[in-house]
Amino acid sequence: MLFAHDTEVALAAAAALVNTGGQDEDLPDVAALDEFVRTWGWTGERRRDQAELRAVRDLRPRLRRIWEVDQDEVVKILNALLRDARALPQLVKHDEWNYHLHATPPAAPLATRMAVEAAMALVDVVRGDELSRLQICEYPGCHNVVIDLSKNRSKRFCEDGCGNRAAVAAYRARKMQAAALDRGGRG
Ligand SMILES: [Zn+2]
Ligand SMILES: [Zn+2]
Numbered sequence: 001m002l003f004a005h006d007t008e009v010a011l012a013a014a015a016a017l018v019n020t021g022g023q024d025e026d027l028p029d030v031a032a033l034d035e036f037v038r039t040w041g042w043t044g045e046r047r048r049d050q051a052e053l054r055a056v057r058d059l060r061p062r063l064r065r066i067w068e069v070d071q072d073e074v075v076k077i078l079n080a081l082l083r084d085a086r087a088l089p090q091l092v093k094h095d096e097w098n099y100h101l102h103a104t105p106p107a108a109p110l111a112t113r114m115a116v117e118a119a120m121a122l123v124d125v126v127r128g129d130e131l132s133r134l135q136i137c138e139y140p141g142c143h144n145v146v147i148d149l150s151k152n153r154s155k156r157f158c159e160d161g162c163g164n165r166a167a168v169a170a171y172r173a174r175k176m177q178a179a180a181l182d183r184g185g186r187g
Contacts, residue, residue, distance in 0.1 A: 002133075002149050003124050006100035010121035011147045012159075013040045014063055017114060019144040019158060021060040027053065037110070043095060044106035044113055055111035063118055067134045067145045075126060081119040085112045089120070137162050 001008065020026035020036065027033050030048050033056060037046070046052065062081070066074050081087075087103035104116045125131055135146040137158035144158035157163040 002130070002151075003121070003128070004100070006097070007121045007124045008149055009041075010117045011125070011149065013114075014118035014121065015145050015147045016040065016159065017056070017118070018060050018064045018067070019160060021057065021064070022142075022144055022160075027057055029053070042110070042113070044108070044110070046110060052110055055109060056114060059111050059115050062115070064145060066122060067136065071126065071131055074122070074131060078119045078122055078126065081115045082123075085116045085119075087116045087120070139166055 003011070016039075017036070027036060030050070030053055033053050034048070062077065066077055069077070082103070085104055085108070089101050089103045091099045092102045093099050101120055102117075103120050104113045106113075108116075125133065133148045133153070135148055135155070137144040137146050137160075138156040139158070139162035142158060142160070142162050144160055144162070146155055146158050148155035157166055
């Protein structure tokens, strides 16, 4: 494992959050946010109103910038996220999770908790000089962000099915090439 488990989960969650704001709006309503929160195991208080939804959506472009700028700029964004939320790291243990870091109280707004969790995880990435693991999906036309936590830095596609799409496209291209060779062979 590259980073602590909670860090890796937080990084994947941050990338997933950014990618809900791609070409399609994947967080159109509170129900979609509920689903996202359930999928990523967020605990703590929820307001389940439009203001909460808007705050979470507004966080996405701020996080996305982290994938787009150089290290010094990333550091500015992370420090601002932590400062704005008055983050105070504390080790906690809850539900099925062993000791991990929370830097916001459970009653802090959802978007604040999401921002700080992402920032705390990205602090580890910067400290480990691993920002090159933040990538943009290589599938043509896809602008989703990717966090490559693989040992050999082999991840090229986002979690939105682009890996499968690329494999299918490569398979079709091989088949067409083989068929063309076949036709050529028979003259
Ligand atoms: Zn926790
Ligand atoms: Zn993609």
